Amino acid sequence: MTKVTMVVNGKTVSAETEGRTLLSAYLREGLGLTGTHVGCDTSQCGACVVHVDGKPVKSCSVFAQDVAGSQVRTIEGMANADGSLGVVQQAFQDHHGLQCGFCTPGMVMSSAALLAENPKPTESEVRHYLEGNICRCTGYHNIVKAVLAASGQDVASVPAE
Amino acid sequence: MYDFEFVKPSTIAEATKALTAEGAQALSGGQTLVPTMKQRLAAPGVLVCLTGIAETKGVCKGDGGLHVGAATPHAVVAREAASHYPALAALAGGIGDPAVRNRGTLGGSIANNDPAACYPSAVLGSGATVVTNKRKIAADDYFQGMFTTALEEGEFITEVAFPIPEKAAYVKFNQPASRFALTAVFVAKYADGVRVAVTGASNDGVFRWSEAEEALSKDFSAAALAGLSVDHSDFISDLHGTPAYRGNLVKVLTARAVAAA
Numbered sequence: 001m002t003k004v005t006m007v008v009n010g011k012t013v014s015a016e017t018e019g020r021t022l023l024s025a026y027l028r029e030g031l032g033l034t035g036t037h038v039g040c041d042t043s044q045c046g047a048c049v050v051h052v053d054g055k056p057v058k059s060c061s062v063f064a065q066d067v068a069g070s071q072v073r074t075i076e077g078m079a080n081a082d083g084s085l086g087v088v089q090q091a092f093q094d095h096h097g098l099q100c101g102f103c104t105p106g107m108v109m110s111s112a113a114l115l116a117e118n119p120k121p122t123e124s125e126v127r128h129y130l131e132g133n134i135c136r137c138t139g140y141h142n143i144v145k146a147v148l149a150a151s152g153q154d155v156a157s158v159p160a161e
Numbered sequence: 162m163y164d165f166e167f168v169k170p171s172t173i174a175e176a177t178k179a180l181t182a183e184g185a186q187a188l189s190g191g192q193t194l195v196p197t198m199k200q201r202l203a204a205p206g207v208l209v210c211l212t213g214i215a216e217t218k219g220v221c222k223g224d225g226g227l228h229v230g231a232a233t234p235h236a237v238v239a240r241e242a243a244s245h246y247p248a249l250a251a252l253a254g255g256i257g258d259p260a261v262r263n264r265g266t267l268g269g270s271i272a273n274n275d276p277a278a279c280y281p282s283a284v285l286g287s288g289a290t291v292v293t294n295k296r297k298i299a300a301d302d303y304f305q306g307m308f309t310t311a312l313e314e315g316e317f318i319t320e321v322a323f324p325i326p327e328k329a330a331y332v333k334f335n336q337p338a339s340r341f342a343l344t345a346v347f348v349a350k351y352a353d354g355v356r357v358a359v360t361g362a363s364n365d366g367v368f369r370w371s372e373a374e375e376a377l378s379k380d381f382s383a384a385a386l387a388g389l390s391v392d393h394s395d396f397i398s399d400l401h402g403t404p405a406y407r408g409n410l411v412k413v414l415t416a417r418a419v420a421a422a
């Protein structure tokens with residue numbers, strides 16, 4: 001076992017790992033941060049997306065030892081300091097951007113990464129950026145609407161389902 | 162997935178040594194290898210991570226064209242190659258999705274040589290040079306059929322040098338579920354002729370369509386392709402397309418790439 005230390009949601013943390021310990025397992029089993037979901041476990045669905053050094057990655061396809069020392073942000077780090085929902089999370093709630101919620105942590109992390117790169121995306125830019133995040137419930141319209149709303153754009157005219 | 166020892170060298174020399182260990186295998190972005198290991202189709206005893214070596218990362222212009230470090234993620238190539246070689250940057254920016262592009266690398270892609278991968282067509286279509294820890298390999302000698310390359314035991318890619326064309330374009334017909342190419346074509350026009358590389362079509366992996374190269378070298382226009390057809394006798398046949406369908410796509414996409422270049 002090798003002890004791996006990283007900064008997760010602003011706190012320095014460590015846990016024991018094997019070579020094969022994935023970042024998703026390190027977060028969920030090592031640190032008890034079960035907000036990061038594992039859907040497909042084959043790099044296809046995006047449920048496990050977290051930020052490593054500011055960039056979205058699929059934590060089910062990254063070894064924990066590979067990202068030792070990195071800055072990691074997970075869904076648990078998206079709320080405001082007072083515990084209220086962060087702007088992207090709140091927009092998902094307001095616009096019914098989730099149903100079962102399984103894909104939501106990955107959707108929120110990818111959306112936050114998009115907005116950091118491109119603060120006022122168009123609808124098609126949102127759809128394109130979220131290509132790697134699969135949702136089995138919502139049909140995507142309300143997710144796209146939530147991301148546009150989180151960017152401060154008027155979404156009254158965007159069709160909902 | 163079976164357990165293994167993880168090592169992350171910081172120089173080419175250290176990595177070369179690490180890869181001589183029994184059962185050692187290279188790891189770059191892991192976007193292909195990690196799922197493969199989960200299925201136990203690969204079970205290395207030592208995984209040598211190649212993304213901690215500074216000299217194999219980044220994009221820079223130099224002798225022989227644009228040098229792209231093997232460990233450079235697709236997202237960085239999309240950004241940093243844009244002003245030097247826009248067609249290459251656009252290809253990198255169209256691979257998979259943003260999370261895949263932040264991890265997947267040029268070296269991993271062409272080492273794997275998936276018959277539907279994007280990068281092999283840019284490397285072959287540019288007549289690029291694949292540089293390894295041991296030697297330099299011309300693109301024409303490097304690709305040796307699907308999932309097969311000239312790389313030998315213990316050899317790993319450090320960079321690829323792309324001669325910069327006068328014009329080029331990559332046109333990909335997406336397979337929307339996998340986001341790989343159903344079929345795609347890379348066309349590049351150099352002072353001494355045109356190169357056309359096709360991916361996602363042949364059972365033999367990426368290949369050059371030489372009849373189109375000849376025609377386009379004389380007349381670089383979509384019209385020059387009019388009388389041509391590609392031999393599709395050994396093309397991929399799957400749920401998404403028959404060999405004849407892919408054969409037609411090759412011609413259509415080549416014409417589109419010429420128009421877009």
Ligand SMILES: Cc1cc2nc3c(=O)[nH]c(=O)nc-3n(C[C@H](O)[C@H](O)[C@H](O)COP(=O)(O)OP(=O)(O)OC[C@H]3O[C@@H](n4cnc5c(N)ncnc54)[C@H](O)[C@@H]3O)c2cc1C
Nearest residue numbers: 189190191192193194257265266268269272278279318340
């Ligand atoms: C959802 C999804 C969508 C994708 N879409 C596309 C797409 O549209 N187009 C496309 O082209 N690809 C696509 N890919 C594949 C992606 O580009 C991978 O990143 C790439 O194929 C492998 O690169 P890697 O750096 O992740 O390599 P790894 O997975 O780390 O390694 C792949 C193989 O190469 C070997 N290797 C790695 N680095 C080296 C090196 N420097 N020298 C020698 N051998 C090495 C490894 O041992 C392994 O056998 C997709 C992947 C996913 C998960």
Ligand code: FES
Nearest residue numbers: 039040041046060
């Ligand atoms: S669980 Fe990681 S991509 Fe699906």
Ligand code: FES
Nearest residue numbers: 099101135136137
């Ligand atoms: S809300 Fe159920 S998978 Fe997206």
